Amino acid sequence: xxxxxxxxxxxxxxxxxxxxxxxxxxxxxxxxxxxxxxxxxxxxxxxxxxxxxxxxxxxxxxxxxxxxxxxxxxxxxxxxxxxxxxxxxxxxxxxxxxxxxxxxxxxxxxxxxxxxxxxxxxxxxxxxxxxxxxxxxxxxxxxxxxxxxxxxxxxxxxxxxxxxxxxxxxxxxxxxxxxxxxxxxxxxxxxxxxxxxxxxxxxxxxxxxxxxxxxxxxxxxxxxxxxxxxxxxxxxxxxxxxxxxxxxxxxxxxxxxxxxxxxxxxxxxxxxxxxxxxxxxxxxxxxxxxxxxxxxxxxxxxxxxxxxxxxxxxxxxxxxxxxxxxxxxxxxxxxxxxxxxxxxxxxxxxxxxxxxxxxxxxxxxxxxxxxxxxxxxxxxxxxxxxxxxxxxxxxxxxxxxxxxx
Numbered sequence: 001x002x003x004x005x006x007x008x009x010x011x012x013x014x015x016x017x018x019x020x021x022x023x024x025x026x027x028x029x030x031x032x033x034x035x036x037x038x039x040x041x042x043x044x045x046x047x048x049x050x051x052x053x054x055x056x057x058x059x060x061x062x063x064x065x066x067x068x069x070x071x072x073x074x075x076x077x078x079x080x081x082x083x084x085x086x087x088x089x090x091x092x093x094x095x096x097x098x099x100x101x102x103x104x105x106x107x108x109x110x111x112x113x114x115x116x117x118x119x120x121x122x123x124x125x126x127x128x129x130x131x132x133x134x135x136x137x138x139x140x141x142x143x144x145x146x147x148x149x150x151x152x153x154x155x156x157x158x159x160x161x162x163x164x165x166x167x168x169x170x171x172x173x174x175x176x177x178x179x180x181x182x183x184x185x186x187x188x189x190x191x192x193x194x195x196x197x198x199x200x201x202x203x204x205x206x207x208x209x210x211x212x213x214x215x216x217x218x219x220x221x222x223x224x225x226x227x228x229x230x231x232x233x234x235x236x237x238x239x240x241x242x243x244x245x246x247x248x249x250x251x252x253x254x255x256x257x258x259x260x261x262x263x264x265x266x267x268x269x270x271x272x273x274x275x276x277x278x279x280x281x282x283x284x285x286x287x288x289x290x291x292x293x294x295x296x297x298x299x300x301x302x303x304x305x306x307x308x309x310x311x312x313x314x315x316x317x318x319x320x321x322x323x324x325x326x327x328x329x330x331x332x333x334x335x336x337x338x339x340x341x342x343x344x345x346x347x348x349x350x351x352x353x354x355x356x357x358x359x360x361x362x363x364x365x366x367x368x369x370x371x372x373x374x375x376x377x378x379x380x381x382x383x384x385x386x387x388x389x390x391x392x393x394x395x396x397x398x399x400x401x402x403x404x405x
Contacts, residue, residue, distance in 0.1 A: 020051025042067035072107035081117025118163035188212035220250035237267035244277015251405030263292035276313035291329030316343035318403035330361035338369035351376030
């Protein structure tokens with residue numbers, strides 16, 4: 001079907017055969033609308049309000065003409081669970097935007113990942129007795145993935161119930177995410193809100209994220225990430241990592257998290273690395289963050305491990321030049337408010353804490369911070385006092401210079 005005649009820029013998916021009744025497979029109509037809109041300068045692929053479109057796993061490949069907009073005003077959804085997923089279609093991802101430059105994904109609509117049947121696969125960590133799992137196929141799709149794309153804007157959308165990560169940005173540059181809402185149940189497994197990896201210059205602003213894993217997770221190869229005015233939780237907080245798995249090299253630098261609220265989460269701001277890795281995490285700032293009943297408000301864990309069978313290894317990802325300032329609020333008194341568990345062989349260096357005030361959410365029991373091989377300073381009084389930091393720098397510091405990226 002040809003494109004609409006009343007506008008040279010707007011390509012309504014219904015004009016290409018989409019039904020929008022939440023049952024009919026509208027995949028082919030979306031493919032046709034994409035191909036048409038992609039070829040027009042300032043083309044708009046319109047998902048209209050009042051309709052729910054079910055589409056299968058797709059790769060929206062560029063490049064397109066400049067100014068391309070994917071306007072979601074209605075509802076987008078995938079097939080309903082593993083049994084409805086086409087047999088020969090990848091289960092790793094649902095909607096992929098590949099090699100796009102200058103694209104906007106925006107609108108007042110909803111992207112519903114219909115994740116519950118994926119969360120309940122027997123291989124997933126159940127919340128029953130002993131959190132038992134059963135061996136079997138476990139792949140679950142990421143809802144939205146941007147791959148090798150640049151100058152991307154995501155604005156205004158609601159994304160809910162992803163089978164796995166809600167957003168994943170791989171090998172992207174100049175990404176702006178603003179005013180979005182991500183919502184999945186607190187116990188939905190592996191439902192990270194936004195995951196960034198091998199990407200440079202990413203801004204995440206003015207958004208609300210509630211899910212079953214990290215609100216925002218920052219993986220290896222990420223540089224110049226700015227996170228501001230985000231409300232996070234319930235979930236697992238904001239994490240750098242995990243890094244260095246399978247003895248890999250990881251590099252993360254210039255990360256800022258500011259003016260953010262983290263509430264009712266397992267963690268607040270966290271850096272997590274595996275033993276045996278290499279590389280470095282450096283130039284990280286956490287500032288003006290309010291914690292509300294967070295179990296581990298400030299944590300560096302260089303002994304990250306899923307199981308009890310992880311071997312001790314000497315190499316590690318170097319963690320250095322980390323600033324925590326104006327971090328206040330309450331912590332769940334089952335855990336210590338500050339925990340720096342650094343590598344035996346490669347210590348954390350230049351950790352700075354200023355204007356940190358963390359009080360127990362209930363009762364009057366104040367737990368002391370924990371430090372292991374952590375070097376740094378606290379130029380202002382912290383609550384609780386952090387007297388366990390080692391002063392100065394380990395000697396010889398040059399022994400660790402080779403680890404920096």
